[in-house]
Amino acid sequence: MNRIRLVPAIRERRKYQRERRYLDFEVDGASLRGMVDTELDLISVLATDHPRDPQRLARMLGEAPGDAPDGRALLYVCPECEDIECGAIAAKVSRRGDLVTWRNLGVPEQDEAANEFAEHTVTFSARQFLRELAAR
Numbered sequence: 284m285n286r287i288r289l290v291p292a293i294r295e296r297r298k299y300q301r302e303r304r305y306l307d308f309e310v311d312g313a314s315l316r317g318m319v320d321t322e323l324d325l326i327s328v329l330a331t332d333h334p335r336d337p338q339r340l341a342r343m344l345g346e347a348p349g350d351a352p353d354g355r356a357l358l359y360v361c362p363e364c365e366d367i368e369c370g371a372i373a374a375k376v377s378r379r380g381d382l383v384t385w386r387n388l389g390v391p392e393q394d395e396a397a398n399e400f401a402e403h404t405v406t407f408s409a410r411q412f413l414r415e416l417a418a419r
Contacts, residue, residue, distance in 0.1 A: 284382070285310050287407040289415045294326050294362045303362040304332045306419055310405050316359055316372070318403060319388050323370045325359035331419070340416075343385075344409050345378030351391035358385070367391060374405075383409050 289306040296302040306329040308315035316325065328339045341347035342356035349356040355373030363369070374385035386404040 285405050285407050286312075287405065287412055287415065289329065289412075289419055290314075291331070291419065292326075294324070300363060302332075303330060305330045306416075308358065310407075315388075315405065319359075319372050323359075323372070324362060325370060325372060326362040327359055328357055328365075329416070330365075343376065343383075344412065345376040345383050349373065349376060353391050355387070355391050356385075357391070358388075378409070381409050383407055383412065 288309040290309045292305055292307040294303040294305070303326050305326040307327055310318070316327070328343070329335070338347060339350070339357070342350055343358065348354065351357055351367060351371065351373045353373075354375065356376045357367065357371050357373045359372040360367065361369030361371070371391055372388060373391045375387045377384045377386070384404060384406045388403045388405075
């Protein structure tokens with residue numbers, strides 16, 4: 284089982300782009316975004332500069348179907364519009380009791396066989412995740 288933390292992060296303001304504040308997923312001390320992608324300009328779906336979307340939280344915890352066309356749950360989205368068309372990172376989510384597993388991390392709709400991030404699997408406690416979220 285992995286240890287997941289939610290770490291406050293800021294996407295800095297750039298020319299024609301706004302600053303965005305969000306909670307990044309840290310897995311066993313490393314940013315999940317860093318493990319999956321380093322080139323796309325994305326923020327986690329846990330933006331802290333507007334009200335939390337309970338449906339997104341339910342998807343990340345395996346309590347609701349994924350929101351990407353391929354059935355994955357979005358974890359990272361475009362910081363400007365949060366539209367999947369601008370780029371995103373998603374995971375297939377499964378839940379067994381308190382344990383949540385994110386697997387097949389990558390760009391939605393990408394063929395899993397060609398998905399270079401498919402080997403990453405993260406399993407964590409939903410209760411611990413919610414405690415982290417409540418503390419933020």
